[in-house]
Amino acid sequence: MNSPRFDVISIFPEYMQPLSLSLVGKAQEKSLIEINVTDLRDFAEGLHKSVDDTPYGGGAGMVMSPEPWAQAIDSLSDDPEGNYELIVLTPAGKKFDQAMAYELATKEHLIFACGRYEGIDYRVTEHFRSKRNFTVREISIGDYVLNGGEVAALVILEAIIRLIPGVIGNPASLEEESHSLSDESAEQLVEYPSYTKPAMWRELEVPSVLLSGNHGEIARWRMEQSKARTKKLSE
Numbered sequence: 001m002n003s004p005r006f007d008v009i010s011i012f013p014e015y016m017q018p019l020s021l022s023l024v025g026k027a028q029e030k031s032l033i034e035i036n037v038t039d040l041r042d043f044a045e046g047l048h049k050s051v052d053d054t055p056y057g058g059g060a061g062m063v064m065s066p067e068p069w070a071q072a073i074d075s076l077s078d079d080p081e082g083n084y085e086l087i088v089l090t091p092a093g094k095k096f097d098q099a100m101a102y103e104l105a106t107k108e109h110l111i112f113a114c115g116r117y118e119g120i121d122y123r124v125t126e127h128f129r130s131k132r133n134f135t136v137r138e139i140s141i142g143d144y145v146l147n148g149g150e151v152a153a154l155v156i157l158e159a160i161i162r163l164i165p166g167v168i169g170n171p172a173s174l175e176e177e178s179h180s181l182s183d184e185s186a187e188q189l190v191e192y193p194s195y196t197k198p199a200m201w202r203e204l205e206v207p208s209v210l211l212s213g214n215h216g217e218i219a220r221w222r223m224e225q226s227k228a229r230t231k232k233l234s235e
């Protein structure tokens with residue numbers, strides 16, 4: 001299989017520069033993944049290369065026009081054999097979580113549509129939903145409103161790409177993370193607190209059980225801590 005491909009469409013392609021850094025940047029250098037950023041404005045018409053207009057029905061703000069979006073997406077999905085997932089970033093979407101990250105990490109080609117203003121004309125979502133080789137998802141990264149989908153795309157990309165085989169140097173850390181998710185019966189617990197050297201720092205000691213060498217005790221302590229932290233979050 002080809003390496004997974006990620007396209008991002010935005011009127012601010014520079015927003016995606018962090019993707020050239022760190023593990024995600026290295027994953028591209030190693031050809032484990034391919035990331036491509038498209039400037040929506042390249043598909044805008046007219047002197048002003050306008051990509052938005054006033055909303056039908058009235059109201060504040062501007063709505064992104066459908067045609068530049070459709071042309072941009074068409075230009076990235078011209079393989080008749082291809083299967084495409086269009087991800088529309090919107091606070092009205094389904095809340096992104098780790099289970100969704102695992103699912104998206106198995107896809108061959110994701111296209112992220114980063115809208116600005118009051119969002120993208122909804123017919124773009126409807127149009128691509130009606131296509132045989134497209135799956136369309138509307139995704140939110142949380143219950144707050146950003147100025148656009150770019151930061152949301154960065155968040156989702158980072159969560160997905162680190163799950164792709166070979167991207168993380170030590171796959172054992174992924175193993176540990178995945179346990180609570182793959183076990184249907186387990187409650188979803190947050191991580192236990194971590195410590196490193198020195199054992200005494202600014203008069204604070206590392207919990208002595210972690211220095212004991214007793215792996216059973218350590219595992220038990222960590223589980224208790226995870227449970228206590230998880231409970232505290234729901235208070």
Ligand code: ADE
Binds near residue numbers: 089091142149
């Ligand atoms: N665009 C604006 N706010 C957003 C959010 N919370 N999640 C995804 N896309 C967005």
